[in-house]
Amino acid sequence: MINPSWRRVVLKVGSALIAPENQGCSELYLRPIAEFIRQCRLQGLEVILVSSGSVAAGRHHFNFQHQRVPIALKRAMAAVGQSQMMNFWSRCFDFPCAQVLLTHGDLSDRVRHINIRNTLRRLLDHQILPIVNENDTIATDEIKVGDNDNLAAMVATVANADALIICSDVDGLYTADPNKDANASLIAEVRKIDQHIYGLAGGASSKVGTGGMRTKIEAAEKATAQGIDTLIIDGHKAEAFQCILAGKNPGTIFYGQARPLPAKKHWVRHTLRAKGEIWVDDGCVEALCQQGASLLCSGIVDIQGEFDSGDAVLVRCASGKRKIAKGVSRFSASELFSIKGHHSSDIASCLGYCPAGSNAVIHRSEMMLLERI
Ligand SMILES: Nc1ncnc2c1ncn2[C@@H]1O[C@H](COP(=O)(O)OP(=O)(O)O)[C@@H](O)[C@H]1O
Numbered sequence: 001m002i003n004p005s006w007r008r009v010v011l012k013v014g015s016a017l018i019a020p021e022n023q024g025c026s027e028l029y030l031r032p033i034a035e036f037i038r039q040c041r042l043q044g045l046e047v048i049l050v051s052s053g054s055v056a057a058g059r060h061h062f063n064f065q066h067q068r069v070p071i072a073l074k075r076a077m078a079a080v081g082q083s084q085m086m087n088f089w090s091r092c093f094d095f096p097c098a099q100v101l102l103t104h105g106d107l108s109d110r111v112r113h114i115n116i117r118n119t120l121r122r123l124l125d126h127q128i129l130p131i132v133n134e135n136d137t138i139a140t141d142e143i144k145v146g147d148n149d150n151l152a153a154m155v156a157t158v159a160n161a162d163a164l165i166i167c168s169d170v171d172g173l174y175t176a177d178p179n180k181d182a183n184a185s186l187i188a189e190v191r192k193i194d195q196h197i198y199g200l201a202g203g204a205s206s207k208v209g210t211g212g213m214r215t216k217i218e219a220a221e222k223a224t225a226q227g228i229d230t231l232i233i234d235g236h237k238a239e240a241f242q243c244i245l246a247g248k249n250p251g252t253i254f255y256g257q258a259r260p261l262p263a264k265k266h267w268v269r270h271t272l273r274a275k276g277e278i279w280v281d282d283g284c285v286e287a288l289c290q291q292g293a294s295l296l297c298s299g300i301v302d303i304q305g306e307f308d309s310g311d312a313v314l315v316r317c318a319s320g321k322r323k324i325a326k327g328v329s330r331f332s333a334s335e336l337f338s339i340k341g342h343h344s345s346d347i348a349s350c351l352g353y354c355p356a357g358s359n360a361v362i363h364r365s366e367m368m369l370l371e372r373i
């Protein structure tokens, strides 16, 4: 292994490897990937597979020629393709596989999030291979992750993995899309993911891929923030897997951060979606950014959107409109309209009741700063 300290690995396999001809599942690339999984397990690694391909595997059952598939048809394709894909994977192994279908709604609900973690641990404890995909048959825009690169990063985080390996149809991250620019060169190592790195990424070029390189960089950003090394490799090439087993890097490695975010803060920053915004004054911005304070109602000048207590929100500077932080609001939008600008000691008289716990609107432990001033 590239890093001998890896104990648990999430392997993400894209649709182009599952159904390369868009004509149902093919064993062509699945066999070498399955052999890699077997070798990893023999070396004592725990493996979780995140497999795309339900839509691509089911597509040929429907006589539909256009590139853009309506969502209702996609759900039907996923329903038939998912079971065929599971069948294919199961036939590749002499140990049991478990199907785990998730949506973003599951990962962003704290109780379901913990259930997912516990289930994955139980499966791994019993040497069963978890095979995860988005639950495409029921997913709506509101509850879906939308691409399996980000899903795999969330799975790696919830499972406390040491490494995320994304098997794509290119060797790794290039200086430009290698399918469009013949001069593009492979970047072997990335230590910091910034706007320059995002600027290199183009969209998907295959007929079945979702997201292209951008979603892979997003996934790497999520995973590395939790200390998880992230690797992009070409899953078509059996040599790429041999390289990893021999301790070499065949693609691009994004190194996990040495000081990972605490799990709750990581979940707030990288899994929860903001349902609304709280706009605050300059004094509040300084208290949050310079003094490490919790957000109190006295600094709030406006509220945008509808949200409940427990929902994630963005905190924005009312004067400059900059995003300052993301966190979990302990009050709903309508409660905040009644208490904004007031001192915390006025909350009970403004609302007519006393909220449980502290008076902080967003407690420091549930807030992530998005920029420093
Ligand atoms: N900077 C880049 N480096 C490598 N590939 C890139 C880059 N920008 C865009 N791409 C495209 O991203 C594609 C891989 O993403 P995608 O088609 O979504 O595949 P997958 O099924 O593996 O998720 C590549 O085939 C390539 O055309």
Ligand SMILES: N[C@@H](CCC(=O)OP(=O)(O)O)C(=O)O
Pocket (backbone or CB within 6 Å): 013, 014, 015, 016, 051, 052, 053, 054, 055, 056, 078, 133, 134, 136, 146, 147, 148, 149, 208, 209, 210, 211, 212
């Ligand atoms: N969940 C979808 C795959 C979504 C996706 O991200 O696909 P890909 O870019 O091929 O990894 C499916 O199984 O068809």
